[in-house]
Amino acid sequence: MIPMEKHLEQQCSLNPEEYLLAPIHPPHPDSPLSIAAILRARVDPPESPWLLLRELPGSRVYLGAVCDADARIQEFVEIWVQNLDQRDLTFSNLQERLTNFVFDERWLGEFEAQRHDLPTSVIVTGFERLALTPMLILHPGQGARRGTLPVTRSKWQLCTDDARLDSFGLPPYSTSPFRYLHEPGATEPVFIATSGDAPANAHVKGLEALKEPGTREVFNPNGGMVRVTRLSPLEFEDCLKILEGGVWEGFGPGTPVKLWGIYSELQEWAGRPRGVPFLLHGIGAGPERLQEILFLKLALLLDAFKEVFRYTRAQQLPLLNLSPNSFKAQLPETGGHFPSLWALQCRLVKPGQAYPLKIKATEQRYFLRLGETEPSPFLPEGLGAHSSGIGSVRLRNVTPGTDGTVLEGTLIAEDYLRPDPQDLLWFKLPVGEERLEFYAHVYTSEAVGPKEARFRTVPTLLSDSVLNVLKRTMAFAKAPYEIWPLLSSPCDMHSLGIIALRVLLANSKTNLAVVVDDVQGLARQLGKDPLGQGQVNPALAEKLARDRNLNAMASPANLLDAGWSSEQAWAAVPQSLWLDTLVWILRLFPGAGSLSYCKGFGDVSPLALETVYEQPIEDLERLCCRLRSIVAPSLASNEEIAQVILEQLQKL
Numbered sequence: 001m002i003p004m005e006k007h008l009e010q011q012c013s014l015n016p017e018e019y020l021l022a023p024i025h026p027p028h029p030d031s032p033l034s035i036a037a038i039l040r041a042r043v044d045p046p047e048s049p050w051l052l053l054r055e056l057p058g059s060r061v062y063l064g065a066v067c068d069a070d071a072r073i074q075e076f077v078e079i080w081v082q083n084l085d086q087r088d089l090t091f092s093n094l095q096e097r098l099t100n101f102v103f104d105e106r107w108l109g110e111f112e113a114q115r116h117d118l119p120t121s122v123i124v125t126g127f128e129r130l131a132l133t134p135m136l137i138l139h140p141g142q143g144a145r146r147g148t149l150p151v152t153r154s155k156w157q158l159c160t161d162d163a164r165l166d167s168f169g170l171p172p173y174s175t176s177p178f179r180y181l182h183e184p185g186a187t188e189p190v191f192i193a194t195s196g197d198a199p200a201n202a203h204v205k206g207l208e209a210l211k212e213p214g215t216r217e218v219f220n221p222n223g224g225m226v227r228v229t230r231l232s233p234l235e236f237e238d239c240l241k242i243l244e245g246g247v248w249e250g251f252g253p254g255t256p257v258k259l260w261g262i263y264s265e266l267q268e269w270a271g272r273p274r275g276v277p278f279l280l281h282g283i284g285a286g287p288e289r290l291q292e293i294l295f296l297k298l299a300l301l302l303d304a305f306k307e308v309f310r311y312t313r314a315q316q317l318p319l320l321n322l323s324p325n326s327f328k329a330q331l332p333e334t335g336g337h338f339p340s341l342w343a344l345q346c347r348l349v350k351p352g353q354a355y356p357l358k359i360k361a362t363e364q365r366y367f368l369r370l371g372e373t374e375p376s377p378f379l380p381e382g383l384g385a386h387s388s389g390i391g392s393v394r395l396r397n398v399t400p401g402t403d404g405t406v407l408e409g410t411l412i413a414e415d416y417l418r419p420d421p422q423d424l425l426w427f428k429l430p431v432g433e434e435r436l437e438f439y440a441h442v443y444t445s446e447a448v449g450p451k452e453a454r455f456r457t458v459p460t461l462l463s464d465s466v467l468n469v470l471k472r473t474m475a476f477a478k479a480p481y482e483i484w485p486l487l488s489s490p491c492d493m494h495s496l497g498i499i500a501l502r503v504l505l506a507n508s509k510t511n512l513a514v515v516v517d518d519v520q521g522l523a524r525q526l527g528k529d530p531l532g533q534g535q536v537n538p539a540l541a542e543k544l545a546r547d548r549n550l551n552a553m554a555s556p557a558n559l560l561d562a563g564w565s566s567e568q569a570w571a572a573v574p575q576s577l578w579l580d581t582l583v584w585i586l587r588l589f590p591g592a593g594s595l596s597y598c599k600g601f602g603d604v605s606p607l608a609l610e611t612v613y614e615q616p617i618e619d620l621e622r623l624c625c626r627l628r629s630i631v632a633p634s635l636a637s638n639e640e641i642a643q644v645i646l647e648q649l650q651k652l
Contacts, residue, residue, distance in 0.1 A: 014073065017041060019256045021071055021148045022137045024064070024079070024219050024226075025125055032069035035125065035228055036148060037062055037079055037219055038256060039137070049217050051255065054325075057353055057371035058103050059083055063255065064228070066123075071148050076231040076257050077123065082107055082131075082224030084177060084195070098355070098370070100160075101174045104225075110351045111227050113314055117307075118347060123228040131158040132226045134181070134210055137217040151219075154210060156181040156192055158223035165191075168203050180204070181223050194222040232349070233263050236327040239300060239344060242270045243293050244507050244561045262333050262340060277334075278341045280631070287572035288631075293559050294573060295627045296341060297503050298581070300329075302620050303346030304499065305613055308492060311348055313610035318488050319352030320369045322495035323378040324502065326350040354487070357424075359439050359458060365606040366424045367487045377512060378498045380491050380601065387483040389414050393427060395474045398467065404459030405467060407438060411453045411481055419453045422486035422602030429476045431469050436462070442483065453483070486602040489609040490590040493598055493616070497588030504585065505558045518553050523586040527593015536595065537579045540586075554582055577626055584619050 014021065018041055025035035039049040051063035064079040084103060111128045114121070134154040159165060159182040162172035168189055171178045178199065181192040191204050198204075210218050220226060233251060242248050248270040251257045259267050266278060274282035281289040304327055312318065319326070330345045354367040395409040411417075411425065419425075419442040428435045440455035448454055462470070498512075501519055506512045522543065531539060544551045556578055557569035570578070583595070590598035597616055598604065604612050 014038070014256050021065065021067060021073075022135070022217070022219065023067070023148055023151050024132075024135045025127070025228075033074070034067050034148075035064060035077065035079070035123070036067050037064045039217065050219070053078060054350075056351065058106060063231070063257070067148070078229045078231055080227045080229070081220050081222075082226070083222055084179065084224075098177055099175050100177060100179060102355075103177075107225055109315065113311065113351075114227070114229065116314070117310060118229065118349075121230045121232070121347075123230065125226065125228055127226045129225065131160075131223050132220055133157050134221050134223050135219040136210075136212060136215045137219060138214050139216050149216065154181075154212075154218070155183050156210060156223070157184060159191065169201050170204070171199055179222060179224075181210070229349075231257070232328040232330055232347070233257065233259055234266075234329040234331060236300075236304075236324040236329060236346065239329045239346075240297075240324075240503060241508075242266065243296055243341070244559070246508065246561060247271050262331055266331065266340070277337075277339065279339050290556060290559060290564070290569060290572045291627065291631050294504075294556065294581075295624065295631045296344070297559065298620065298624050298627060300344060300346050301500055301503055302617070302624055303344075304348075305496060305617050305620060307346060307348035308496065309610050309613040309617060311352070312489055312492070312613070313608075315352070316609055317352055317354045317356065318367055318492050318609060319350075319354060319495075320367065320487055320491055321350065321353045321379070322492050322499070323376060324499060357439075359424075365488065365609075366484060368484065369487065377516060378495045380494045387413070387415070387417060387419075387481075389481060390478055391427075391481050393429060393476045393479045393481075395470065395476075398470050398474075400462075400467060401459060404461045405470075406459055407440070407455075407457040407470070409455060410448065411455060411479075412449075413451045413453070413481070416450050417453050417483065419483055420485065420600075420602075422600065424484045424486065425453065425455050425481065426484070427479050427481040429470075429479055431466055431473075434466070436460075436466065488602065488604050488606075489612050490598040490601045490604055493588055493612055494590055494601075496616075497585065500585050500588060504581065505554065507558055507561050509561060510558055515553060518550065519585065520589055520592060522550070522554075523589050523592035523595065526586060527595040530594045536583055537576065540579055540582060541575075574630070577623070577630075581623055584616070584623065587619075588616065 020039050020041050021036040022039055023034040023036045038051055040047075040051070043049045053061045053063055055061070060081050060083045062079045062081065064077045065073040066075050066077060067073055082103070084100070108129060111122075115124070134156060136152050136154050138150040138152065140149060159180050160173045162174055164182075165172050165180065168191070170180060170191060173179070179194040180198070181194065183190065189203050190209075192207060192209050193200055193204050194207065196206075207218075207221050210221055238248055248267050250259045250263075250267050258264075269278050279289075279292060281292050307327070308319065308322070326348060327346050328349045330347060331340060332343050332345070334340045334343050353370045355370050357366045357368060359366060391411050391413040393409055393411055395407055397406075397408040399406045399408070411427065421443060423442045425440040425442050426437065427440070428437055438457045438460060440457040442453050442455050498516060501515050502512055505519070506515050522540075525543070526536065526539060544554055552566045555566040555569045556573045557564040557566050559569075564572075586592065587595050587597050590596055590603065591600040598612055
């Protein structure tokens with residue numbers, strides 16, 4: 001094993017031929033520490049000099065480090081930089097406009113959640129609530145600390161003064177998505193647009209104006225807020241690979257991060273997993289190893305569920321982007337006498353992408369997913385997809401009330417519609433020179449044509465003149481519309497169900513897509529008819545016994561890459577416990593049948609979105625407790641059981 005001193009020596013140094021340090025948060029003159037961004041020494045355009053770890057709507061996350069006065073890295077960090085990309089803003093024809101104010105509120109909410117839920121990971125700098133001036137990274141030889149590039153703050157700052165922007169014909173900061181930098185106190189009114197599609201006039205320049213003579217790069221050119229968290233090197237998938245008996249490659253090529261401490265020891269151990277200090281049972285331990293891996297995987301899932309529960313309860317927002325990449329694992333130092341992988345802690349590190357629609361006079365809450373929706377096996381089909389087009393609206397009733405006017409009618413679309421009862425309809429009606437917006441609930445109790453949908457709008461305040469026009473006209477052509485599915489925490493339950501399949505029924509030798517299809521089909525079959533409390537497990541066991549392929553897919557052998565046969569694995573894990581685990585998985589998929597925890601993607605209290613996780617967490621805790629008593633039984637309990645058996649034998 002490599003000595004700890006060698007690990008620290010490797011961690012502290014960077015190869016200056018490949019990577020450089022730029023202190024974007026310079027230290028106080030009396031402080032030896034600084035926070036620096038790491039950039040590539042050589043860059044081939046259009047490659048970015050910064051090491052981008054991930055990108056989310058409203059922010060980008062870069063690799064950085066905490067350095068001492070000798071430019072030695074004390075620890076690696078993630079530098080979150082607020083960044084608005086127009087791809088994050090264009091998601092609908094709705095008049096719900098994402099603004100700087102909205103994104104600032106989201107940013108502050110995410111920071112407070114991280115500080116509360118990950119107190120040992122967040123490093124508070126003061127720029128979480130205050131915009132950081134763009135930092136000019138200069139060429140070497142201009143007074144920098146040894147081993148770092150010289151850095152200076154730009155004279156340009158983010159302009160948040162709506163009145164000043166408006167006086168020069170530019171969109172205000174608070175009510176638009178556009179951002180401009182300005183030079184406070186300058187006599188000449190000049191602004192720098194931080195995005196290429198921002199409205200411009202004679203007072204506006206492009207981002208190239210930020211670079212002063214001697215500037216090599218610009219960090220945080222948008223002048224947004226910045227937050228810092230400690231880097232956790234252990235991804236969720238890394239944990240699974242290690243538990244399944246695979247080799248962990250660490251961060252891999254293309255990054256200067258070298259593993260340290262217990263993570264370095266874990267990487268070395270993963271090549272030859274022989275038990276303690278990371279597991280009780282190494283390779284060749286038989287049934288005990290399979291039982292231990294099952295327990296650790298269930299514990300990892302339990303952590304993931306609790307993390308999503310806490311986030312949803314605190315934010316009252318779904319995430320709508322859950323995948324294994326949403327989580328990381330922390331591995332505390334435990335000493336050599338305790339199996340360290342038993343101390344794994346799963347943490348939610350990726351904020352959600354849900355945006356709440358502001359709809360008055362309805363208790364139901366609707367959410368849109370920010371950013372581009374890329375295909376993912378962990379997201380429900382059609383997440384973020386919606387019907388849209390130009391149709392006709394026929395009104396049946398126009399009913400004024402104290403809360404507003406309710407319209408009932410029929411939408412006739414150009415294409416086929418398949419609305420669900422929880423879907424939200426948005427449409428515009430041309431009334432005179434106005435285009436009035438309405439939100440409506442779609443209902444399917446009455447039979448209509450395949451290109452039609454009946455609706456009832458939420459109450460809307462209308463003037464008497466508009467009301468009279470609606471009552472006279474009753475039919476409108478060329479009405480733009482959108483139909484949005486109800487996205488909420490049951491969507492995240494579905495994602496957690498797919499993650500559970502990856503954890504328990506898939507490994508490097510299996511096809512996750514096939515497993516997902518088989519399991520969801522099995523859930524629909526078992527959920528077709530209501531089953532009593534004691535009927536589910538026998539029904540599942542019967543189906544598995546009749547179908548050899550299904551039996552292999554649902555076997556505990558998939559917990560490892562060790563080449564166990566289905567028969568060996570079924571014999572190693574108590575059948576009743578494994579069947580209960582399979583039933584728990586089947587219940588995670590909303591709308592799959594009578595077994596499901598949620599009847600559909602809209603089956604949740606709008607005032608307590610986290611409640612969908614309460615029963616799954618309780619059931620999973622019970623499974624973990626049962627399995628723990630098998631993997632690590634209490635000596636006192638064994639003696640008590642033995643005594644009872646002896647007493648019964650003496651009576652024979």
